[in-house]
Amino acid sequence: MSEHVLKILLSELVTVRVRCRQQGCGAIVEIPTEELDQKFHSGLCPFCRAVLQLPQNNHLAELARALRELKAAHQQVEVQFVIPQKAPSAG
Numbered sequence: 530m531s532e533h534v535l536k537i538l539l540s541e542l543v544t545v546r547v548r549c550r551q552q553g554c555g556a557i558v559e560i561p562t563e564e565l566d567q568k569f570h571s572g573l574c575p576f577c578r579a580v581l582q583l584p585q586n587n588h589l590a591e592l593a594r595a596l597r598e599l600k601a602a603h604q605q606v607e608v609q610f611v612i613p614q615k616a617p618s619a620g
């Protein structure tokens with residue numbers, strides 16, 4: 530059985546979609562990765578103000594920093610995200 534995968538270079542990750550899972554909110558924000566830590570620096574949903582992180586850590590800001598630093602290190606390392614593609618269901 531063949532496997533279809535999608536390989537995305539880190540440099541191709543330019544937009545992040547964040548969805549608040551707070552009941553009654555469900556807001557979706559699509560934001561450039563470069564602005565992720567600015568938009569979510571408070572760690573709160575910009576719409577309902579729900580906390581979007583685990584205590585003591587703003588993981589969205591950490592993700593933004595990690596992406597920025599890995600992109601800057603492109604001479605040393607290439608990072609790809611490999612996403613399996615589901616085969617279209619027959620019938």
Ligand SMILES: [Zn+2]
Nearest residue numbers: 549554574577
């Ligand atoms: Zn929300």
